[in-house]
Each structure stands twice: as C-alpha cells, then as structure tokens.
Amino acid sequence: NAGVTQTPKFQVLKTGQSMTLQCAQDMNHEYMSWYRQDPGMGLRLIHYSVGAGITDQGEVPNGYNVSRSTTEDFPLRLLSAAPSQTSVYFCASSYSRQVSGNTIYFGEGSWLTVV
Amino acid sequence: SQQGEEDPQALSIQEGENATMNCSYKTSINNLQWYRQNSGRGLVHLILIRSNEREKHSGRLRVTLDTSKKSSSLLITASRAADTASYFCATDGIGGFKTIFGAGTRLFVKA
Numbered sequence: 001n002a003g004v005t006q007t008p009k010f011q012v013l014k015t016g017q018s019m020t021l022q023c024a025q026d027m028n029h030e031y032m033s034w035y036r037q038d039p040g041m042g043l044r045l046i047h048y049s050v051g052a053g054i055t056d057q058g059e060v061p062n063g064y065n066v067s068r069s070t071t072e073d074f075p076l077r078l079l080s081a082a083p084s085q086t087s088v089y090f091c092a093s094s095y096s097r098q099v100s101g102n103t104i105y106f107g108e109g110s111w112l113t114v115v
Numbered sequence: 116s117q118q119g120e121e122d123p124q125a126l127s128i129q130e131g132e133n134a135t136m137n138c139s140y141k142t143s144i145n146n147l148q149w150y151r152q153n154s155g156r157g158l159v160h161l162i163l164i165r166s167n168e169r170e171k172h173s174g175r176l177r178v179t180l181d182t183s184k185k186s187s188s189l190l191i192t193a194s195r196a197a198d199t200a201s202y203f204c205a206t207d208g209i210g211g212f213k214t215i216f217g218a219g220t221r222l223f224v225k226a
Binding site for chain 1: 124145146148150155156157158159160163165203205208211213214215216217218219
C-alpha cells in the first residue's frame with residue numbers, strides 16, 4: 001500500500017524561486033490537505049480540499065497555491081519562495097470530506113530550505 | 116491559532132514507567148484524536164475519542180476526555196524505548212472541515 005506519497009523529500013530553493021510539492025494518494029480519499037511543521041508550532045494547515053475541483057484556505061495560506069484536478073493528486077505550489085517558508089511540509093488525506101472524527105493519513109514529509 | 120496545547124512539552128522517563136501527556140483546547144469539540152510522530156516521519160493516528168465518551172483504551176494506550184475542563188490526557192503504560200516519539204492531540208476546526216493540531220509532547224523513553 002503506497003498511501004500518501006510526497007515528492008521531493010528534500011529541496012533547497014533560492015529566495016524568489018517557485019516550485020511545486022507533489023502529493024498523491026491511492027486510497028480514493030475525498031479529503032486532502034497540506035500542513036507545515038515548524039519547531040514548537042505543531043502542524044499548521046495551509047490549504048485543504050474536500051474533493052476534485054474544490055479547495056479552501058487553512059490557517060496559513062499566504063504564499064501558497066493549490067489545485068485539485070483529480071481525486072488522487074493535490075500539488076502545493078510556492079509562488080515566490082521566502083526564507084520564512086523554510087519548513088517541513090506534510091500532505092495528508094482522509095476518507096470523508098468531513099474530516100472531523102476521521103483518521104488522517106500523512107505522507108512522510110518534504111523538507112524545504114529557502115536560502 | 117492552535118486549538119490544542121499539549122503539556123508537558125517534553126517528557127523523559129525510564130522504560131517500564133507510565134507516560135502521561137495532557138491536551139487542553141479552547142472551543143467545544145465533537146472529536147479529539149491523538150497522533151504519534153517518529154523522528155523524521157509523518158504522523159500516525161493512535162486513537163480517537165468522541166465528545167460523548169469519557170475514556171477509551173487501545174492496547175497500552177488510555178485516553179480520557181473531560182469536556183467540562185476542555186482537556187484530554189493520553190496515558191502510555193509500561194513504556195518501551197520504541198515509544199520514543201512526539202505525540203500530538205488534534206481537534207475539530209470550525210465546520211468539521213479542518214483538523215487542528217497542538218504543538219506536541221516529545222517523549223523520550225530511556226532503555
């Protein structure tokens with residue numbers, strides 16, 4: 001079982017560059033989301049999607065774009081990277097679009113450094 | 116803004132001892148979940164407790180929920196070195212479309 005797959009695992013960007021973090025799940029989950037994890041801050045929700053063609057903002061959406069053209073894929077785009085976006089990024093999915101009370105499955109994380 | 120806050124931030128115990136972690140939250144919830152994160156890995160779901168439940172068990176895990184105090188605790192009994200990880204509580208966001216995580220408790224179990 002692949003579950004939630006994120007690529008790349010590690011990435012170094014220069015300030016101002018753009019990039020896309022890829023995320024795919026093979027569990028036919030309706031709900032997908034992106035979190036960032038910073039020391040002492042826990043996980044903060046960036047964007048989420050409750051189905052193909054539907055996305056919405058989380059707690060910290062600025063500087064990030066998402067799209068959900070298929071059920072399986074949910075890429076996260078950094079438009080113009082800033083050092084403040086240095087973080088570990090996690091993609092996650094859940095069976096039901098109503099994520100409350102449902103198990104969330106996480107990818108292994110993508111370590112991003114912006115210099 | 117974080118909904119759940121774990122306490123303590125870090126905990127170091129000997130193998131065989133029990134570990135207790137606490138989570139406090141700010142607004143009413145329908146569900147509360149606990150997750151575990153090994154170093155350098157993604158989070159893994161441990162247990163869910165609903166607002167109408169007071170206690171739940173799963174193997175060596177025991178979770179309690181006190182909705183009047185807006186708090187939950189996770190007890191790991193007879194801890195093992197392999198339990199070394201960070202533990203997070205997660206609560207509902209508004210509308211049920213978001214899950215909000217606390218900052219976590221780092222548990223270190225010494226062999």
